[in-house]
Amino acid sequence: MLASIITAALQGAAAILLLVVGVLLTLRLYIRHKKKNQLPHLRQDPGSVVVGFFHPYCNAGGGGERVLWCAIKALQKKYPAVQCVVYTGDQDATGEEILQKAWQRFNIKVSRPVEFVYLTRRDWVEAKTWPYFTLLGQSMGSVFLGWEALCKLVPDVYIDTMGYAFTIPLFKYIGGCQTGCYVHYPTISNDMLERVAQRTESYNNRRVISKNPVLSFFKLVYYHMFAFAYGVAGKRSDVIMVNSSWTLGHILHLWRAASKTSIVYPPCDVEEFLKLPLKEEDSQRTTHTIVSIAQFRPEKDHDLQLRSFHEFLKKKSNQEISQYKLILIGSCRNAGDVARVEELRVTVKDLGLEDSVEFLLNVSFEELKKQLHHATIGLHTMWNEHFGIGVVEIMAAGTIVLAHNSGGPKMDIVVDRKGTKTGFLASDITSYADAMETIFNLTPQERMEIRMNARESVKKFSEEEFSQGFLSCVSCILEEK
Ligand SMILES: *[C@@H]1O[C@H](CO)[C@@H](O)[C@H](O)[C@H]1NC(C)=O
Ligand SMILES: *[C@@H]1O[C@H](CO)[C@@H](O)[C@H](O)[C@H]1NC(C)=O
Numbered sequence: 001m002l003a004s005i006i007t008a009a010l011q012g013a014a015a016i017l018l019l020v021v022g023v024l025l026t027l028r029l030y031i032r033h034k035k036k037n038q039l040p041h042l043r044q045d046p047g048s049v050v051v052g053f054f055h056p057y058c059n060a061g062g063g064g065e066r067v068l069w070c071a072i073k074a075l076q077k078k079y080p081a082v083q084c085v086v087y088t089g090d091q092d093a094t095g096e097e098i099l100q101k102a103w104q105r106f107n108i109k110v111s112r113p114v115e116f117v118y119l120t121r122r123d124w125v126e127a128k129t130w131p132y133f134t135l136l137g138q139s140m141g142s143v144f145l146g147w148e149a150l151c152k153l154v155p156d157v158y159i160d161t162m163g164y165a166f167t168i169p170l171f172k173y174i175g176g177c178q179t180g181c182y183v184h185y186p187t188i189s190n191d192m193l194e195r196v197a198q199r200t201e202s203y204n205n206r207r208v209i210s211k212n213p214v215l216s217f218f219k220l221v222y223y224h225m226f227a228f229a230y231g232v233a234g235k236r237s238d239v240i241m242v243n244s245s246w247t248l249g250h251i252l253h254l255w256r257a258a259s260k261t262s263i264v265y266p267p268c269d270v271e272e273f274l275k276l277p278l279k280e281e282d283s284q285r286t287t288h289t290i291v292s293i294a295q296f297r298p299e300k301d302h303d304l305q306l307r308s309f310h311e312f313l314k315k316k317s318n319q320e321i322s323q324y325k326l327i328l329i330g331s332c333r334n335a336g337d338v339a340r341v342e343e344l345r346v347t348v349k350d351l352g353l354e355d356s357v358e359f360l361l362n363v364s365f366e367e368l369k370k371q372l373h374h375a376t377i378g379l380h381t382m383w384n385e386h387f388g389i390g391v392v393e394i395m396a397a398g399t400i401v402l403a404h405n406s407g408g409p410k411m412d413i414v415v416d417r418k419g420t421k422t423g424f425l426a427s428d429i430t431s432y433a434d435a436m437e438t439i440f441n442l443t444p445q446e447r448m449e450i451r452m453n454a455r456e457s458v459k460k461f462s463e464e465e466f467s468q469g470f471l472s473c474v475s476c477i478l479e480e481k
Pocket of ligand 2 (some may be wrong): 331332
């Protein structure tokens with residue numbers, strides 16, 4: 001009796017497996033057949049290689065899009081036989097308009113035509129389509145959208161530049177492509193798993209769930225299963241690029257494919273800051289300023305800035321105190337920001353810093369550059385920032401940076417260059433105050449060395465470095481073809 005049940009179950013399983021394999025093979029043959037008749041002008045030359053970039057929001061004008069256009073530009077320059085194709089959901093813009101925008105926004109001009117494949121069902125990957133099980137929904141949606149893309153054009157090499165890891169197996173196994181991806185941000189992270197495990201409420205952990213142990217348990221199981229599937233899918237990529245050490249840590253943990261994963265820093269636009277002349281300090285100067293540039297958001301921790309500065313001034317005589325100024329530059333975008341500025345003003349008063357601290361709200365970019373240029377120290381206090389473009393800007397401007405000893409500033413930005421310092425890191429009131437003391441005690445020459453070194457070191461976030469890094473990663477999958 002038992003034996004016959006087991007046999008029946010095994011037969012059932014085998015039948016399902018065969019069915020799945022059969023369906024997959026049929027899809028694969030169907031796609032291979034399709035490929036022969038698609039966009040023949042792209043494959044006129046026998047040696048041509050079609051590289052498809054999956055970037056449904058390619059007209060958005062953000063940092064991710066800068067990466068996309070720089071990558072295409074670099075590929076076109078190095079490989080004359082490569083035809084670049086972008087899968088986009090921006091149906092309201094023509095290819096010409098999209099390229100025009102890339103040029104206006106990022107000053108990037110591709111050298112050869114780019115083909116656009118328009119996807120009609122971008123709503124499948126939008127969060128609002130999936131009010132429940134959003135992560136899973138969006139990921140399944142991305143596979144449907146990927147299927148639409150594949151049916152419209154089968155590339156030779158597929159590169160996902162928006163983090164839709166679940167499309168990778170589709171293009172690899174059904175599309176028969178070489179695959180790569182550039183990850184800005186992990187779809188799920190350990191931080192999210194922890195928040196559910198510890199039942200903290202947040203934007204992706206609703207109150208009903210965080211308050212209920214049973215729901216929290218099931219959500220945790222769901223998240224873990226999702227994280228596992230995400231890893232299985234992502235790992236199928238032949239090359240994996242990540243944008244920072246922070247992302248690297250998460251992707252290594254989730255995808256476990258260290259041998260094919262590398263950091264390729266995105267190109268940061270700091271030209272305007274690099275143009276500022278690197279002047280010798282005036283030896284007669286009587287005032288030193290510390291400048292902080294940050295939106296007035298709680299995580300930026302302006303409070304730490306005020307308290308550290310206060311601690312630093314404590315040891316100074318009244319006459320010396322008048323030589324130092326802290327300038328807080330930031331934009332006030334809403335009532336919350338305005339309220340935080342008011343709170344900070346109260347703290348300034350409590351600490352007796354009225355004459356030493358200045359707020360500059362909503363200033364122009366020109367004014368911001370001028371302040372940074374004249375400052376001795378550029379201050380950053382946000383804990384565990386994933387990257388910190390503001391810190392790169394301070395260094396590019398030739399100002400000595402004093403940043404938080406965590407996250408991107410610690411791992412990627414304020415790191416020694418050829419064994420010499422590029423800036424300073426601190427983590428609490430005392431260490432910030434000490435670092436301020438140290439920096440002001442350096443001679444102008446010593447400071448100049450650090451400033452020059454810092455400026456050199458931010459070149460690793462330049463477009464050239466990005467292009468080189470990107471090409472060296474994708475060269476192996478291109479040359480396979
Ligand atoms: C990587 O991407 C994330 C998400 O867009 C962003 O927050 C972070 O600043 C990026 N890192 C770099 C080095 O640009
Ligand atoms: C700063 O600009 C925002 C909008 O751009 C405005 O709402 C706000 O009132 C401005 N704040 C100040 C202090 O000028």
